[in-house]
Amino acid sequence: MAENRQVRKKKFNQLKRANVVKFSSYISIMIFFVFYVIAVLFLLVIPRSTESQIEKRSLAQFPAFTVTGYFAGDFTSGVATYYDDTVPFRDDLKTVGYNFKSVFGIHTEEEVKIVGKPIKVVNGGSETSKPSEASKPSQTSKPSENSAAETSKPDETSEVTETSKMGEAEYTEENGIIVVKHNGHYRALELFGGGTGNAYVAALNNFHKDLGDSVKIYSMTAPLASEYYTPSNYSGYTLNQKECFDEIASRFDDGIVYVDIDTVLGQHTNEEIYLRTDHHWTPLGAYYAAETFAKAAGVPFKDLSTFEKKDIEGFVGTMYAFTQDANINNDPETFTYYVPDNYDKCVTEYFDTSFNSTGTGNFFNIVGDPQHNAYLTFMGGDEQIIKVNTNVKNGRKLMIVKDSYGNAVPGYLFNSFEEIYVVDMRYCNVNLVNMIKDNGVTDLVFAMVAYSEVGPNAENLEVLRTQ
Amino acid sequence: MVFSSLFFVFFFLAVVFLAYFTRKNINQKNIVLIAASLVFYAWGEPVWVMLLVFSAAMNWFFALLIGANRGKPKAKLFTGIAVCIDLLFLVIFKYTGFIVENHNMLFHANVPVPNIIMPIGISFFTFQAISYVIDCYWETVKPQKSFKKFLLYLSLFPQLVAGPIVRYSVIEKEIDDRTVTAEDINEGIKRAILGVSKKVIVANSLYAIVDQFFGTDISNLSFFGTWYTVIVYSLYVYFDFSGYSDIAIGLGRMFGFHFDENFNYPFICKNVSEFWQRWHISLSSFFRDYLFYMPIFGQPRKYLNLFLVWFCTGLWHGASWNFIFWGLYFGIFIFIETLIGKKRMKKWNKVLTHIYSKLVIVIGFGIFCFTDLGQLGYFFLNISGISMLTNGNEFWDIVTWNSFLNNLFLIIFAIIVSMPVLQKVKYFFNNWGNNTVYFVGNMASTVICCGLLLLSGILLVDNTNNPFLYFRF
Numbered sequence: 001m002a003e004n005r006q007v008r009k010k011k012f013n014q015l016k017r018a019n020v021v022k023f024s025s026y027i028s029i030m031i032f033f034v035f036y037v038i039a040v041l042f043l044l045v046i047p048r049s050t051e052s053q054i055e056k057r058s059l060a061q062f063p064a065f066t067v068t069g070y071f072a073g074d075f076t077s078g079v080a081t082y083y084d085d086t087v088p089f090r091d092d093l094k095t096v097g098y099n100f101k102s103v104f105g106i107h108t109e110e111e112v113k114i115v116g117k118p119i120k121v122v123n124g125g126s127e128t129s130k131p132s133e134a135s136k137p138s139q140t141s142k143p144s145e146n147s148a149a150e151t152s153k154p155d156e157t158s159e160v161t162e163t164s165k166m167g168e169a170e171y172t173e174e175n176g177i178i179v180v181k182h183n184g185h186y187r188a189l190e191l192f193g194g195g196t197g198n199a200y201v202a203a204l205n206n207f208h209k210d211l212g213d214s215v216k217i218y219s220m221t222a223p224l225a226s227e228y229y230t231p232s233n234y235s236g237y238t239l240n241q242k243e244c245f246d247e248i249a250s251r252f253d254d255g256i257v258y259v260d261i262d263t264v265l266g267q268h269t270n271e272e273i274y275l276r277t278d279h280h281w282t283p284l285g286a287y288y289a290a291e292t293f294a295k296a297a298g299v300p301f302k303d304l305s306t307f308e309k310k311d312i313e314g315f316v317g318t319m320y321a322f323t324q325d326a327n328i329n330n331d332p333e334t335f336t337y338y339v340p341d342n343y344d345k346c347v348t349e350y351f352d353t354s355f356n357s358t359g360t361g362n363f364f365n366i367v368g369d370p371q372h373n374a375y376l377t378f379m380g381g382d383e384q385i386i387k388v389n390t391n392v393k394n395g396r397k398l399m400i401v402k403d404s405y406g407n408a409v410p411g412y413l414f415n416s417f418e419e420i421y422v423v424d425m426r427y428c429n430v431n432l433v434n435m436i437k438d439n440g441v442t443d444l445v446f447a448m449v450a451y452s453e454v455g456p457n458a459e460n461l462e463v464l465r466t467q
Numbered sequence: 468m469v470f471s472s473l474f475f476v477f478f479f480l481a482v483v484f485l486a487y488f489t490r491k492n493i494n495q496k497n498i499v500l501i502a503a504s505l506v507f508y509a510w511g512e513p514v515w516v517m518l519l520v521f522s523a524a525m526n527w528f529f530a531l532l533i534g535a536n537r538g539k540p541k542a543k544l545f546t547g548i549a550v551c552i553d554l555l556f557l558v559i560f561k562y563t564g565f566i567v568e569n570h571n572m573l574f575h576a577n578v579p580v581p582n583i584i585m586p587i588g589i590s591f592f593t594f595q596a597i598s599y600v601i602d603c604y605w606e607t608v609k610p611q612k613s614f615k616k617f618l619l620y621l622s623l624f625p626q627l628v629a630g631p632i633v634r635y636s637v638i639e640k641e642i643d644d645r646t647v648t649a650e651d652i653n654e655g656i657k658r659a660i661l662g663v664s665k666k667v668i669v670a671n672s673l674y675a676i677v678d679q680f681f682g683t684d685i686s687n688l689s690f691f692g693t694w695y696t697v698i699v700y701s702l703y704v705y706f707d708f709s710g711y712s713d714i715a716i717g718l719g720r721m722f723g724f725h726f727d728e729n730f731n732y733p734f735i736c737k738n739v740s741e742f743w744q745r746w747h748i749s750l751s752s753f754f755r756d757y758l759f760y761m762p763i764f765g766q767p768r769k770y771l772n773l774f775l776v777w778f779c780t781g782l783w784h785g786a787s788w789n790f791i792f793w794g795l796y797f798g799i800f801i802f803i804e805t806l807i808g809k810k811r812m813k814k815w816n817k818v819l820t821h822i823y824s825k826l827v828i829v830i831g832f833g834i835f836c837f838t839d840l841g842q843l844g845y846f847f848l849n850i851s852g853i854s855m856l857t858n859g860n861e862f863w864d865i866v867t868w869n870s871f872l873n874n875l876f877l878i879i880f881a882i883i884v885s886m887p888v889l890q891k892v893k894y895f896f897n898n899w900g901n902n903t904v905y906f907v908g909n910m911a912s913t914v915i916c917c918g919l920l921l922l923s924g925i926l927l928v929d930n931t932n933n934p935f936l937y938f939r940f
Contacts, residue, residue, distance in 0.1 A: 020902045025649035028913040032656050035917045039924065040481045043473065076510045080474040084927070087473065093928045100922065104672065105873040114869050117679050119687055233865055324929070 046088035053091055053372035054321045060085035098326040115323045116176030118191050118237040175238060179325050180231055186327040187276040188319035189226040194239040195454025197248035203461035204446065205253045210433045210465065211444070213255060218445040220259035220293050221245050221453045222281060222405045225274035228266060241450050242266075248453065259296045259445075261289040275335070277328050278317020280375050283337040286408030289447070293409075297443055299396055299416040307338035307412075312366075315374045335374035339364055340414040345391040350384050355430045363388060363411060378407040379422065385430075386422040390414045399441045401425055401432070401464070403457060406447035417443070425452070425460045432464040468510040470629075470714050471666045473927050476920075479507065480718075487722065493644065497619050500722060504624040508588070511628075515586035518556070519622060525552060526596040527610075527617040530603040534610035546604040550597055557593045560585050565786035588628030590783060592621055594753055599635040601757055608636050616642050625718035629711045631729035631749035638724050645723030653909075655720030660916040660923075662713025665706045667923040669881050671930065673703035676874055680867065681836060686845045689860055692867035693849035699874075701832040702881045705733065708747070732887045737820040738812055739800040739827050754780055773805070774798050787838040796834055800827055 051058045063069065063078030070076070087093060107113075175193035179186055200219075208217050223241040230238050242262040249258035265273055265281075265288055273285035281289075287304055294301035315335040320328045340346075348363040363386070367376040379386055382404055392415060399421040400406050410420050421441065423432065425448070436444060452458060468475050483503045490496045509516040529549035536542040558566075560583055567580045599620070602608045611617040619642060626633050680688060680696040688696070712729035719726045733745035743751045754776045774795065781794020804812060812820070833850060837843035848854040855862060871878075896908025 017902065017905070020905060021650055022648075024906050024909040025653035028653045028909060029649060029656070031913050031917065032653075035920070036477075036481070039921075040477050043477050071513050073511065073513050076468075076513060080468065080472060080510070083474040083478060084472055084930075087928050090928055093925050097926045097929055100926070101672065104877040105871075105875040107873065112869055113873055114679075114866055117683055118866055120864075237866070 043083075043087065048086035048088055049090040050086065052094075053369050054094060056318065056321065056372070059090070095326065095329055098324050098329065101324070102326040112181075112231065112234070113179040113323065113325050113327070114176060115178070115325075118176035118178070118234075119193070120236045121175065121193055121239045177319070177323055178226075178230070178234055178237075179319075179323055179327060180229065180234075181327075182229055182276075185276055185333070186325070186331045187225070187229055187274075188279075188323050188325070188328055189229055189238075190224050190279060190451070191226050191230070191234075191238040192224050192241050192244075192450055194244050195451075197244070197251075197454045197458065199462065200446075200453045200458035201248055201251045203458065203465060204256055205251075206462065206465055207433070207444065208253045208256055211436060215436060215441060216257065216297065216443045217255065218257045218259050218293060218296060218443065219249065219252065220261055220289060220445055220447045221248075222285075222289060222447070222449045223262045223265065224450050225281070227262065227450075228269045229274070244450070244454065257296055259289075259293050261292050264288050264292045272333075272336075275315075275317055275375075276333050277315065277319050277331070278375060279319060279322070280317070280405060281408065282335070283408045283411075286405075287338065287412055290409050290412035293445060293447075294413065294416050297396075297398075297416075297445075299394070299413075300392075301412070302340065302415045304338060306341050308341070308343075309336060309338055310364075311336050312370045312374045312377070314371045316372060317375065332371070335370075335377075337364070337374075337377055337408075338411065340411055342391050342414055343411075346414050347389045348379075349387045349389070350379075351387065352384060353427045353429045355385055355435065358384070375404070375407070378411065382407070382424040383427045384424075385428060386410070386420075388414065388420040388422075390418060390420065392416065392418050394418055396443060397421070397439065397441045398443045398445065399423060399432075399436055399439075401444065401446050401448075401461070403448040403452045405449040405452075409447055423464075425457060425464060428464055429467065431467055468507050470711065471663065471671075471927065471930070473924060476663065476924065476927075479503075496722075497616065497642065500623060501615065501619050504619070504622040504627060507624040508622065508627060512586050515589075518586055518589075519592060520618070522553070522556065522592060522596055523618045523621045524614065525549065526600055526621070527614050530600055530610040530617075531612070533600065533603045537606065542604055546600055549600045553593050553597050553600075557589060559583070560589055562782075562786045591630045591632055592627060594632045594750075594783075595621055595635075598632070598753060598757060602635060608639055611635075611639075611642075623719070623724070625715040625722075625724075626726065629708075629715070630747075631712050631715060631726060632753050633726050633749070637727055641724050647721070647723040651720050651723065653913075655717045655722075657717070657912060657916050658720065659714050659717030660920045662710045662715075662717055663923045664919040665710030665713060665884075667926050667930070668919070669877070669884070670703055670706035670710055671926070672874075672877055673699050673706065673881060676870055677703055677836075679870065684845075685842055685849065686854075686858065687860060688845075688849050689862060689864040689867060690849060690852050690855055691861075691863045693846065695867050695871055697829055697833045697836070697846075697850065699878065700836055701734075701829050702878070702885060704832060704835070705730070705885055706881060732885065732890075734825070734828070734882075734885050735887065736824050736828075737817065738804055738824050739797060740804050740809075742824060742828055743797065743801070750780070750783070770802060770805075773802055777801070784835070785838065788840060789834055789836075789838050789843055792843075793831060793834040796831055797827075 049059055060082045062082045063075050065075055175191035177188055177190050179188045204219060226238045227241045245262055265285060268288055271284060272282050274281050291301055312335040314332045316329055316332045347360055349360050350358045352358055363379060364377055365380045367373045367380050396417045397419040398417040400410060401423050403425060410422055413420055486499045487496055490499055505516060508519055526549055529545050532545045533542045563583050564580050567578050570576060571578055603610045620635055620638060677696060677700045680692055709730040716726045729747060729749050731745040733742050736742040736745055758779060759772050759776045777794040777798025778791060781791040784790040833846050837846055849860060854860040896905055
């Protein structure tokens with residue numbers, strides 16, 4: 001055999017080079033042809049993807065043909081987009097791509113990956129990008145560590161004029177994302193660039209003026225996870241959120257209660273209070289926030305041990321799409337949520353954004369693929385108004401004006417209030433002042449994350465008040 | 468339609484291959500290519516495809532008139548008219564907004580700036596048309612009598628929207644008579660796949676770094692960050708543009724056309740003049756042949772023409788002052804190198820010449836990058852270190868360092884591939900006397916190319932909008 005192979009090899013080497021070139025070219029073309037045909041058929045024959053779990057969106061639709069659309073180029077670009085966007089097994093292929101990109105370089109011990117272009121906000125960088133001393137809240141307006149749940153009425157002497165300029169034009173509410181390896185797991189952190197919170201302060205003060213003392217108003221802003229888990233050598237790229245919240249709270253009118261959950265969450269950082277693969281906190285983090293709020297509101301609150309614990313294994317959240325980091329996808333987490341013991345005795349009614357009832361339903365729902373949509377377990381998302389009638393009879397009616405961070409909060413308060421209204425600040429077409437008065441709401445809490453407080457979302461609050 | 472899309476690679480090309488390779492007659496093959504080219508162009512420009520056809524008709528017609536009046540003054544007149552109309556279209560579509568903006572600025576006027584959308588590839592097909600008309604006048608080529616064949620030359624989709632600027636003389640014979648060997652198809656496929664891979668795997672990944680640091684305000688960027696990003700940007704531009712040229716050359720070869728090389732490992736140059744003999748060769752040779760040697764300024768014309776060429780080179784790249792500065796910047800260095808002389812420069816220390824040329828090239832790409840002159844100003848302040856003194860910018864920052872580490876292998880790979888390493892590997896396999904070595908080399912490259920195409924396809928899944936840099940020209 002070996003001898004025959006040697007003979008064949010010798011004969012092959014004695015052939016004219018031109019013939020070898022031709023022969024090998026034919027073989028190459030055949031290989032390319034087979035490979036290409038398989039690829040083309042894969043894209044043409046296999047059923048196309050219709051939605052992306054990673055990107056949490058429906059994929060492009062085949063465009064409808066119109067003459068004007070054609071000449072505007074919309075039809076042709078739409079066809080190409082449809083073809084490119086709806087590739088079979090899109091999410092799986094994207095994951096392969098992200099895994100490939102993860103070998104582009106070397107990684108430090110902390111395995112930090114940066115997405116976006118964070119700028120220094122404290123402890124370094126240019127002087128102009130540092131918060132001025134004047135912008136920092138005075139010690140007198142800073143709530144003490146022990147009074148987290150108490151009203152932190154700002155000191156009358158605080159420099160409102162000075163502080164209102166905090167970071168103006170120098171900060172953006174978001175400041176990039178870093179992925180870090182922490183306690184053996186990957187965690188994506190949104191860095192915080194700060195902001196004035198002017199729109200937020202103005203809206204809350206105006207709500208207070210409109211509603212008077214008959215409705216108790218609370219501000220409960222959740223810090224981003226970067227407040228607690230940013231490695232020390234990146235701390236200069238994320239602003240101290242507690243200082244920012246305190247400063248904003250110092251400009252609230254008398255009677256608005258500042259619920260300091262930043263301090264409380266800071267005492268539980270060794271627990272899973274933030275999702276590692278998602279931009280939200282965990283239901284456990286929301287539990288500590290709800291507990292703090294209940295104390296501030298003076299309502300009863302059940303211990304976590306009375307709740308039924310439910311797990312969704314293998315959860316990978318939004319941070320995978322945001323960072324495109326394979327490490328996030330390869331390190332899923334368990335999403336644990338808690339169902340109150342009186343859940344069966346509560347009725348959850350759903351309304352559209354104009355507050356027209358669409359019927360009753362479950363507060364806790366499994367939506368789509370729970371491994372990607374676990375956070376939608378609460379009410380299935382944001383784009384509706386919710387009313388929960390509980391079995392509590394204490395005359396207290398709560399309205400939660402929130403972004404998606406607030407979704408995880410209501411369930412913990414089913415034993416605390418008689419009625420709970422949940423309104424997303426981005427998806428509401430009714431006048432909230434009227435709605436609050438018409439429904440006899442007694443407590444109004446603004447529950448949102450830091451970048452909603454200082455970013456464009458806050459501008460919606462004034463719209464809700466005046467529309 | 469962009470080359471770096473799944474729709475183009477795995478649908479459009481499949482249809483074109485099927486239609487083209489099932490035709491036996493050259494005339495039918497040409498019709499398939501014309502139809503494919505017009506569909507390709509109309510996919511992105513459903514209206515301005517008419518401009519392409521009109522440009523082809525106009526230049527074809529004037530070339531016939533030039534041919535009919537060979538040696539007569541009328542030939543010069545017709546050449547002038549055709550070139551003026553070509554340039555007029557280019558000015559209208561590409562430079563009107565720029566002209567009005569500068570007029571307003573200069574004369575404190577308030578003329579509304581028209582929002583004219585530039586048809587893609589107009590700079591390329593206009594220059595091809597100009598070269599054809601002038602070549603007809605110079606009698607270096609014969610006017611093409613068939614409009615269909617001329618339209619094929621001007622609209623041929625592999626080189627239509629992003630070059631290279633193919634001279635008519637290069638493919639004149641192949642329009643009528645071309646044979647495609649198995650080796651042509653094999654080499655063409657590999658070249659095209661290499662181009663797609665350079666764009667999708669390398670250029671797009673490098674662009675992510677550039678966008679991270681240069682995509683927003685750079686006033687606070689550190690000294691290290693600015694140098695790091697501009698070096699990455701230089702590599703990005705090379706891989707993006709040369710990738711496109713590779714696709715064009717590869718596809719052309721599969722259809723039997725042999726285009727000239729457009730890039731010849733420009734980063735191995737030892738001086739700026741050599742860089743431009745290796746970078747976008749079809750453009751620099753265009754300006755050399757059709758502008759530099761023109762007796763525009765009379766005697767002594769050499770240096771005035773040199774700066775005119777570099778002014779135009781800059782302006783061709785875009786209707787913005789930074790491109791003009793970029794062109795003149797290179798013009799100054801080439802002027803200085805001309806004064807020093809090639810012989811004297813050859814005696815210089817090789818290490819120093821490489822450092823000199825790379826510094827000039829990389830800083831040049833910084834000028835090329837920033838159309839916003841304010842940001843360009845910050846670029847110079849950052850890269851010179853002045854902003855560390857005036858603005859307190861850092862020398863080094865952890866964000867840039869992290870990006871550098873995370874992309875180290877990619878950058879090293881890009882630098883290696885930008886050198887003639889693959890060329891040397893290929894030379895080794897092709898010229899080794901042993902047929903087995905050649906065969907193994909060919910099969911290995913085939914398998915690697917399949918892998919690269921697969922990987923590019925996978926990465927393209929994440930790119931719904933992924934235009935080539937040179938589309939804007």
